[in-house]
Amino acid sequence: MTETLYDVAIIGAGMAGASLAAELGPHARVLVLEAEDAPGYHSTGRSAAFWEECYGGPGVVPLTLASGNYLREHGFLIPRGALYVGREKDRPAMDNFVQRFAGTGVTIKRLGREGLAARVPHIREDWCDAIWEPACADIDVAGLHQHYLKALRQSGAHLVCRALVNQLERETGGWRIGTEAGETYRAAAVINAAGAWADTIAQRAGARPLGIDPKRRTVVQLRVDPAAPKDLPLVLDISESFYFKPDNGRLWLSPHDEIPTDPCDAAPEEIDVALAVDRFQSVTDWRIEAVERRWAGLRSFAPDRLPVFGPDPVVPGFFWFAGQGGFGIQTAPAAARLAAQIILGQGRDALTSNIDTSVYAPDRFSNKKAHAEG
Template sequence: MTTYDFAIVGAGIAGASLAAELSASGASVLLLEAEDRPGYHATGRSAAFWEECYGGAEIVPLTLASGSYLRERGFLHERGALYIAREGDEELVTQFMQRFVPTGATIQHLGRGDLQKRVPGIRHDWSDAIWEPVCADIDVAGLHAHYLAQAREADAAIECRARVVRLDRRNGRWDIATERGEAFQAAVVVNAAGAWADELAKLAGVKPAGIEPYRRTVAQVRVDPPVPDDLPLVLDIRGRFYFKPESGRLWLSPHDEEPSKPCDAAPEELAVAEAIAQLEEVVDWRVEAVEHKWAGLRSFAADRRPVYGYAPDVEGFAWFAGQGGFGIQTAPAAARLGRQLLLGEERDAMTEKLDAELYSPARLD
């Protein structure tokens, strides 16, 4: 039986990007996916955008470090983003600027006049905004396929319908058993299992990292008047909603975070209704139909930072999880950093400004 250098569990954007990076180094890589196809859960349901402030100030370095890779390969399409604020939210606007200007994010304060130009039909009590001109839509499917193709070209093995049910460490390697009875061996198991990350850790006898899944709902709606093609991504500065145009329709979310067990997430009607009600508080558009709705799970450690690197308590087990809703926009830098941590490599131009200690599993002890 082949003993792989690394067995990565989970073939969403986290596992796929890390598999591409590790296999490019010459390491032998096995990528195990529980579902019929990679990216079925969070990655395949993402309304992803590359937005410099998304995820908080400690995530900005990962986002900025990923920007050139995504832009140069055509995965970003310029959109722009507005964090909008009502009368009475002036202190929140000030705090936002104070928090993110030092990070190097490109942001500027806009008043009511500029806000009206960018969001036609916005109601009169929305008076302030923060503008992010470099925010962009991400070609999620294209980026995910890119990393899977890179991994295959470097001879990584990809196994679907391979849900891991047992992990045993013997003589410096892992014996890995799947639900269908297959057996694999690897020197290192990498936990890129998303919402199932803590469950996988328990199989290996590793202390869970406290990674909790939360449901996020998105609806595609048709509105009157039609959505302007140049409408930016619009986010509430209080974190209650966001919406963006997509192929002549509007993708709308109540920015919900409902705790959930790891599962095939389904949208809640109440969440969709709340999103529509919030939209009606922002603009004078009329929602004509809800054409599609879906939900995905976003998984976070307690401090909302991702978990990258070797577990401190069990040899040969590494974490690459807890990336919440920002895992796609940070994928290039995160995967490069993950490779360097797992192989003991020096930082390069992409990762030289990243503080790996912020994301270390050791912080969670």
């Protein structure tokens, strides 16, 4: 039987790989190789995701805003609202935050103590300054992921799980791809959507790693008295030391940690759980009845903390779709559409027309290196 030569092989079937496969599937023969037993086991399956206009900084805003309408139209957003909170000493940070996002298109409003206390019961008196972001919403992460998995299957894309890629070899017409299970596949192009393993995959392909570092993020579920109100906004410390949001009367709380780690099946550390609880008690007088659940996931960042979309500057037929940090889910619609347009050589459409692709191109790192060496 003749072996299938795929147009593209995507490594990874989390939100990144699944969304990109769904976009490419109608136009190309697509293979998706997932190392785990099921897609979305790592970062996607452990996300407490929210669509938050300022998350990731001004450089990510165009992707977030472009994705917003898609997520709303398909029913994946549930209105929440967000509050960045601070104390008297944090006013300069608050001022700087407002200045950073001026002119980016985000909607934010400064609030004082009265407006803050009205939205967050039990907040302590010394928390007196806030920035209100009304458009923030919860994301149905599982629903969005299944949406893309269904779309990729309907397009004819072929998804293979338990397919850990351990060999990538250039050959005439493309790539020979070997897996730990002993299977071999061939594709004209390889797309690196491997999340925390992106640099590892790059090395196997003979490409230079870009310094995409995995970082552990911890989340705990608290049972509190009284129960968390349904209309509580997402609450984030302006200094990035905690955030919390309600979930069915409970609270999901994170110490906003970014612990460097090797790519792995992340697990929470007791010290990070304790740190989260301590920080929460410094901002509210809610009584914690129990820490009911705890988990951790990996978020992977490029050196400049912006995502990496596009062809490798040296290795032909090798594309990057990685480094999406903690904002990969909220930017998935625009990011996947943009990456597919780059790979297929298509022009922009209404979803991507306001996005500057050069900002996210992999060659931005080699250009900086060449400039420094020059």
